Amino acid sequence: MTEADTRPREESRRLLIVEDDAGFARTLSRSFERRGYRVRSLQDAAGLPAILEEFAPDYAVVDLRLGGASGLTCVQVLHARYPAARIVVLTGFASISTAVEAIKLGATNYLTKPSDSDDIERAFGRVEGDVDAGLAVRPTSIKTLEWEHIHQVLAEVDFNVSEAARRLGMHRRTLARKLDKRHLPNG
Template sequence: MTEHYLIVDDDAAFCAVLARALGRRGHTVTVAHDAAQALAEAPMLPVRIVLDLNLEGESGLRLLPALRARFPEAAIVVLTGYASIATAVEAVKLGAVQYLAKPATVDELMAAFGQVSANPALPVNPQPMSLRRITWEHLQRVLAEHGGNISATARALNMHRRTLQRMLAKRPVRE
């Protein structure tokens, strides 16, 4: 069955690769590189939406409610290179059906759209998070609490803004 995909990501190369891969599978694809383009150029078809969390410094979470309002029946998957528990929870609260960390394969993305209901049989990881990962998660939670404002987050954490920026510029710690 042919689906229509809307890819909202500021990385043009990533969009081109993903659009080509979905096109090869028989799907139609529209690409947008920012919030305004996503809302202006998106077709009014039933869609599956791939939304990047970081759109040129703007949070994709701010776009999620507008996409949900425009496409109430659409399945939205948030795809990000900066995955954290705090942003995953917020994305789901705002209407995303799944949340994936980059790099994700096209098969993983397609599976995420296929799994739109909760899975109570999901196994619990017996390994606790590392201290570095817990630190990353805490930074992301406090950043989300302050609406993405780095200066306010730095004040709340009682740390220098540049130090926080350096910490946030690094990729999340892999488990």
């Protein structure tokens, strides 16, 4: 443990945003600063170790997809270093498999885009499960199941399309066409 890990916190509203969309990160930062948070922002995982040397977050918002990399790595690093931090994973293309993995790695919650600072702040506050959560009335469609399986394989190979296609037993161009049809956002 470093001195930064053991020293008392001056304030308990430090927020780290790891988001590759600079405009969205700026908007979130301003909104949370108005709410009294001290905010730091990163566009990729590369700068995470350095920022954690000087900034001990109580809260974090991590984009699931950071360019071609997975934000789950950030979740793992953040949780290992600051286990009490409340981490919300934010994504534009949710899947059951990445939600489960995010929670296993230490995320407090998992939200799909579009989400705003109100949604995120509510997610920070929800650390307990809800036994009264509604169950899905409609069964999952074949297309949704297919997409979740494709996304799970993509996440396992860090979004390497060629390797994912090989593991899925399909031609790379077929997988690329399926991904193009989904109009994947950057996170």
